Amino acid sequence: MHYLRTLLALGILFLVNQSVQAAKIDTVETYSTSMKKSIKAVIMTPDTYTNDKELPVLYLLHGYGGNYSDWVKKAASIRNAADLHQMIIVCPDGNIGSWYFDSPADPSFRYETYVASELVTWVDSHYKTIKDRSGRAITGLSMGGHGALYLAFRHQTVFGAAGSMSGGVDIRPFPNNWDMAKRLGTYAQFPERWEQNTVINLLHLLTPGALSLIIDCGSDDFFFRVNNNLHEKLLERNIAHDYIARPGSHNWAYWNNAINYQLLFMRQYFDRQKPN
DSSP: OHHHHHHHHHHHHHHHHHHHTOSEEEEEEEEETTTTEEEEEEEEEOTTOOSSSOBOEEEEEOOTTOOTTHHHHHOTTHHHHHHHHTOEEEEEOOTTTOTTOBOSSOTTOBHHHIIIIIIHHHHHHHSOBOOSGGGEEEEEBTHHHHHHHHHHHHOTTTOSEEEEESOOOOOTTOTTSTTHHHHHOOTTTOHHHHHHTOGGGOGGGOOTTSSEEEEEEETTSTTHHHHHHHHHHHHHTTOOOEEEEESOOSSHHHHHHHHHHHHHHHHHHHHHHSOO
16 A cells, blocks of 8 residues: 555656646757857747747846846746746846846947847747747846836837836936946946936837736835836826736745736737737
C-alpha cells in the first residue's frame, strides 16, 4: 500500500511538472546594432506553437537591478502563461538601470532603440508572430513599468497595448535614485531631459482610444503617489485605461499577483483585434 501511495504521489508530481513545463522556455541571444553588442532574452512559446499560426507577442520588462531571467525565475505563474493565453512572451534584458531610454548622457545605453525596434524586428524574423501593433503589447514592473509606458507612448505604431506594475511613471521626484542621473545627467544640470523623458509628461502623445492601457500599483508602494497622479491626468484627458490600486508594496509578492491581471488584459486586447 505504501508503495502504491508513493507511486501515485510520484505520478501526480510528474503531471504537475509536465503542466508547468508545457510551454517552451528559451534563452536566446539577440544583437543590438545601435549598442554593438549581444543581448540575451527569455522567450516563452506555447506548447501548441508551430510555424502555421501567427501568435501575438507580449514584451515583459524587468525592474532596476534585474535582468532578462527575473520573470521566469521569480514569478512561477509566468511559466504557464504562454499556454494559458496562447501568446509568445518575450523578456528582454534592459541592463541594470537603463530605464529603457536612449541615454543622451551615455551612448552605450540605447535601450529604447533596442526594445522598440531591434528586438521587435529580431523576434518577428525568428518566430511566427502577428507583425503588427494589433499583435504586440508591452508591460513591466518598476523601471520596466516606466519603460513599457514610455516605449508604447512613443512607438504607437509598434505596440497596441501597454501596462505598468508599480511603475516609476514620474522620475522627477527621485533625482538621486536608481542610476537615472547616469542616463540623463543630473536634474540640476539637465532639467529638460528629465521633463522630456518622464512618462507623466508624455500624455500629449496620446489620443483617446489610441492605446489600450492598464496601470497597477500597491497603496503601500513608494511609487503609489506618482501612479495615482498619472491616473488622474489620464482621466482629465479622457484617456481610457484600467487602473488598479490595492494594498501592497514594491515586491515580488505583489507582482506575482499583478501579472495575472496584466496577462488577462493583454489577452482580451489581442482577442478584440481578431477579424470577425
